[in-house]
Amino acid sequence: MSSIIPSINIFKKEPTKKLRILFVAAEVAPFIKVGGLGEVMHSLPNALRALGHDARVFLPKYATIDTQKFPLRPEVQGIKSLTDDSDPHDLLVSNVLRYEENGQTIAYFLENMEYYEKRANVYGYVDDTTRWVLLSKGVLEFIKVSKWKPDIIVASDWQTGFVPNLLRTDYKNDPVLSKIKVIFCIHNLQFQGLFDHHFVSEMDYDAGRAPIPAFFDPNILKLNGMRRGIMYADLINTVSPTYAKEILNDEFGEKLDDLLKERRSSLFGILNGIDVESFNPQIDSDIVVKYSVKNLDNRSKNKIALQKRFNLALDKNKFIAGIISRMDAQKGFDLIVEISDALMRNIDFQLIILGTGSNYYRGFFQDLQKKYPDRIGCHFFFDNQLPKLILAGADTILVPSRFEPCGLVQMEAMRYGAIPIVRKTGGLADSVENYIPGQDKGTGFIFENYDRYAFLIAFIRASETFRDKKEWIKLMKRAMSKDFSWKKSAEEYTNLFLRALGLQGK
Ligand code: GLC
Numbered sequence: 001m002s003s004i005i006p007s008i009n010i011f012k013k014e015p016t017k018k019l020r021i022l023f024v025a026a027e028v029a030p031f032i033k034v035g036g037l038g039e040v041m042h043s044l045p046n047a048l049r050a051l052g053h054d055a056r057v058f059l060p061k062y063a064t065i066d067t068q069k070f071p072l073r074p075e076v077q078g079i080k081s082l083t084d085d086s087d088p089h090d091l092l093v094s095n096v097l098r099y100e101e102n103g104q105t106i107a108y109f110l111e112n113m114e115y116y117e118k119r120a121n122v123y124g125y126v127d128d129t130t131r132w133v134l135l136s137k138g139v140l141e142f143i144k145v146s147k148w149k150p151d152i153i154v155a156s157d158w159q160t161g162f163v164p165n166l167l168r169t170d171y172k173n174d175p176v177l178s179k180i181k182v183i184f185c186i187h188n189l190q191f192q193g194l195f196d197h198h199f200v201s202e203m204d205y206d207a208g209r210a211p212i213p214a215f216f217d218p219n220i221l222k223l224n225g226m227r228r229g230i231m232y233a234d235l236i237n238t239v240s241p242t243y244a245k246e247i248l249n250d251e252f253g254e255k256l257d258d259l260l261k262e263r264r265s266s267l268f269g270i271l272n273g274i275d276v277e278s279f280n281p282q283i284d285s286d287i288v289v290k291y292s293v294k295n296l297d298n299r300s301k302n303k304i305a306l307q308k309r310f311n312l313a314l315d316k317n318k319f320i321a322g323i324i325s326r327m328d329a330q331k332g333f334d335l336i337v338e339i340s341d342a343l344m345r346n347i348d349f350q351l352i353i354l355g356t357g358s359n360y361y362r363g364f365f366q367d368l369q370k371k372y373p374d375r376i377g378c379h380f381f382f383d384n385q386l387p388k389l390i391l392a393g394a395d396t397i398l399v400p401s402r403f404e405p406c407g408l409v410q411m412e413a414m415r416y417g418a419i420p421i422v423r424k425t426g427g428l429a430d431s432v433e434n435y436i437p438g439q440d441k442g443t444g445f446i447f448e449n450y451d452r453y454a455f456l457i458a459f460i461r462a463s464e465t466f467r468d469k470k471e472w473i474k475l476m477k478r479a480m481s482k483d484f485s486w487k488k489s490a491e492e493y494t495n496l497f498l499r500a501l502g503l504q505g506k
Pocket of ligand 1: 035040188406
């Protein structure tokens with residue numbers, strides 16, 4: 001575990017104490033996944049279970065959860081949450097359902113018709129803050145009556161920042177809840193509530209100290225869940241050691257850097273892992289031909305399949321760059337837009353984009369594709385299999401993020417032998433090692449400054465290195481041999497939990 005203060009180590013492989021841990025989040029795969037948070041909420045609890053802990057998850061029961069595939073059974077009926085703290089009769093009643101599969105993490109779902117079941121999406125409603133306050137109250141009310149009580153709650157991102165807040169205010173005298181330690185995990189500091197925190201007027205500013213307003217009070221929509229989570233949690237974690245340092249300065253701090261500095265002795269950074277079972281080119285049935293470091297020749301068959309899939313010129317020696325990403329400014333799309341045409345004109349390569357989000361970027365790539373039809377392939381909808389084929393067929397994956405709390409795709413890419421080109425920030429800096437010719441080291445190409453020239457130079461370095469087949473194969477082998485499994489992260493989380501419980505040196 002890397003932290004701002006010196007970290008501690010436990011040398012034993014097995015945890016000293018079996019912990020009960022409850023993760024609360026807005027999304028948890030495989031039930032519902034919008035982005036990286038959902039993925040982490042699936043893999044991390046499972047990795048903790050593998051270490052012997054009892055880790056469970058708690059999330060809303062959205063209409064889109066497939067109850068045929070995931071049959072749910074009642075766990076607790078009639079969870080009562082106050083909608084107005086000043087009136088004990090103003091209650092909202094929800095139920096908790098449970099999903100359990102042999103050997104897997106137990107999942108609890110908060111059922112509420114109005115706030116979750118009638119909504120098709122996870123995010124994007126005008127009353128989102130109310131929905132998340134309900135989730136936060138719901139989980140605490142559930143723990144009060146549940147037979148199973150956690151030692152630790154892990155709340156993630158602004159949506160569940162109200163859990164630490166309520167736990168240390170409204171619920172602070174509860175005999176059960178007051179004993180539970182709470183960790184707030186930051187996956188992305190940029191999203192703090194239903195407003196743009198860069199432009200909050202003084203009147204609307206949420207300093208985090210006032211009680212949470214009633215559900216029907218419009219002021220509830222002005223709450224800053226991120227600030228509150230950071231203020232009230234026992235410990236704060238973020239998803240890479242570098243991001244934990246970066247958010248202490250104003251470039252990355254999203255106006256919370258002063259608060260984070262105040263809390264720096266409680267702030268940690270643990271790098272996410274990836275699911276090395278489902279991301280494994282040796283056994284992956286989503287790719288055309290399986291391969292490993294021992295039979296890398298097979299990989300080029302995936303490249304041909306990829307070119308066919310996108311109607312590109314078929315050529316196993318062509319350099320292919322792939323992008324698998326949410327298309328937004330965080331992910332560095334303005335840099336990609338700035339250099340794409342120049343790259344196309346000057347370098348012989350093919351480009352594949354699998355992106356969701358912004359119509360602006362979609363339009364840009366569609367226009368570019370018209371210009372270079374047999375060299376550019378685009379897909380703008382979510383797809384389960386396509387990312388794997390791109391990882392297995394492309395030579396490089398571009399991740400030029402402006403900031404990146406962790407980032408998962410660069411690790412998935414390395415596992416498949418697609419060499420990432422990344423900006424040196426957050427988890428990208430912590431997971432990719434820069435290639436320097438002649439040193440037999442490095443797993444990717446890193447650039448520092450967020451500008452088009454730096455990115456362009458990194459791209460040229462990669463495309464030139466690709467021409468040296470021997471060198472490129474060595475690079476692929478090094479990248480594919482890196483261990484990004486969750487086990488290591490889960491051990492570091494165990495340390496963090498023990499620290500929160502006062503069982504490891506403070
Ligand atoms: C957010 C971050 C991303 C991180 C993911 C999972 O989506 O933007 O960097 O990998 O959360 O922690």
